[in-house]
Amino acid sequence: MNEPEVRRLLGYISAGYDNRQLSAATAAVWTEELCDVEFEVAKQAVRNHFRKPAPRAYLSLDVLLEQIRVDTRQTPTAIEEDVRSAKARGFIEASWPARQALPRPIAARLAAARLDFALAAEAIEAGVIETPRALDVGTVGREVPG
Known part of the structure; x- marks a missing residue:
């Protein structure tokens, strides 16, 4: 400002x-x-x-x-939560330090993903959506060797 x-x-x-x-x-x-x-x-x-x-x-x-x-989720706990969530969604590399704040574009992408999820959950609870639609949250979890 x-x-x-x-x-x-x-x-x-x-x-x-x-x-x-x-x-x-x-x-x-x-x-x-x-x-x-x-x-x-x-x-x-x-x-x-x-x-x-x-x-x-x-x-x-x-x-x-x-x-x-x-x-703005810049407390140590919020940063660690966001890093875990971004890693789980594949938005950042697994090597990203747990206590290093996400870059703004990644934080915005994570916030949008959370908002999409929250809106879908709210719609399901309100009965607007009868069957949950698939949400694009990225790749969650680790690859399992074949």
């Missing part, structure tokens, strides 16, 4: 959530820390934080950054 976007985000937070006063110093620091984050991702993280059962009344930068890590 750039400084105008950070100011817009801080204005959104102060107008709707915690009545903070926006200073030039705050905008500069938040801009520096959020430079690699898209505005919509940060805005959604703000919303997700304040939708928690017991959110902090005043959203600090460190709490927002942690919420962004959770929302």
Whole structure:
């Protein structure tokens, strides 16, 4: 995000959530820390934080950054889960390190596969689809020698 976007985000937070006063110093620091984050991702993280059962009344930068890590699956546990899932689907090589985040295109592909699966499961539960359709999840498991 750039400084105008950070100011817009801080204005959104102060107008709707915690009545903070926006200073030039705050905008500069938040801009520096959020430079690699898209505005919509940060805005959604703000919303997700304040939708928690017991959110902090005043959203600090460190709490927002942690919420962004959770929302974008960049926590160590989520990274390991995604790597296992991507390996199982054949999206990445088996040698990919378990704790190394997936490249964005692979993460997007994995998210799309999960969404397809979730939508199909929801449709089956709702009775919209009577027989499950085949989902393309890639090659799962290991080849068995003949």
